[in-house]
Amino acid sequence: MTAEFSRRTESLLDRAEAICGRRGANLTELRRHVLGLVLDAASPTGAYELLDRLRQTRRGAAPPTVYRALDFLLEQGLVHRVERLSAFVGCVAGCTADPDGESHTHAAQFLICGECGRVIEMQDHHVSAVLARAAKDAGFSILSATIEAEGLCSTCRGSTTGRADASI
Amino acid sequence: MTAEFSRRTESLLDRAEAICGRRGANLTELRRHVLGLVLDAASPTGAYELLDRLRQTRRGAAPPTVYRALDFLLEQGLVHRVERLSAFVGCVAGCTADPDGESHTHAAQFLICGECGRVIEMQDHHVSAVLARAAKDAGFSILSATIEAEGLCSTCRGSTTGRADASI
DNA sequence: GGTTGTGTGTAATGCTATAACATAATCTAT
């Protein structure tokens, strides 16, 4: 019944399971399955697309099934939500991080290529620090931040004139 | 029929209208009305709440009515969308900026107070610059960025223990 | 053995946004 994922994904899942274990968090079969679907996807994936895939082996799955799993994974820092896409991506850093006993939100930045749809995840501490500093100057203390940019990745910037008209 | 807004809002609307005029953009009565609703709101406002308010004087209004107006206002830099809230806020900077002939997206950052719901808009160039630099180092060129943080504003951080339990 | 907490199932609903087509008004080139 356990879903089959790529070798890389299975490896990350094992790491995630170990991390959760040490934290006292319960990475159940369902949660592991959803995390596998997210990690295995080539790009950020919507909740309902994950649901469709989940249903291939878990007949009764409904929206709350996948949203509850995602909530858990978000709390554990194993996935991120990309606000601009209403979609979810695996957090490799989260899956390989040393456990710290508490859930901890990785300060990540996402670069979304408008051309190919790929998402680059950065963990640039300087960016977070500068934002935190600016907020502090405004008397504001940050608990979590969303930093996302849309633009062109290096590959797509190099191609033709920007838009995908290689077929012309 | 023209809606009545606060003196401050009407003043901003007049500025916005002047700016649009010089840009060759058409701030119609409908668009002006929606912008007024956004500017008059105390906090970020969802499209359907704007729709409800719009309907008080414009009976036939439907979702596309307000979404199309918002699209125009976003293009003109007169409002911002707060991704985390799926809500819209007026951009005072946009309503008072010198017209530049082209629509131009203000690089803004939002600080969302989880306590009172207020949103502080920053226009910190340094934050944008650091993000742009980090992206560039990753070979990525940014067209637009979303920078939003959730936390506590200075007022709410000072009150009791953080959560609103003043009633206890 | 009753209670509590956690994880999941199930049905329904709510909220956010867009598609697709119709209508009206204005402009403009011939």
Add this chain to the structure above:
DNA sequence: ATAGATTATGTTATAGCATTACACACAACC
């Protein structure tokens, strides 16, 4: 003046994203 293009809006329906509310199962604990 009129056909065609453009812009703005009206209208109906639907798509897409997320949550509420309640039920059930099971393990841990006293």
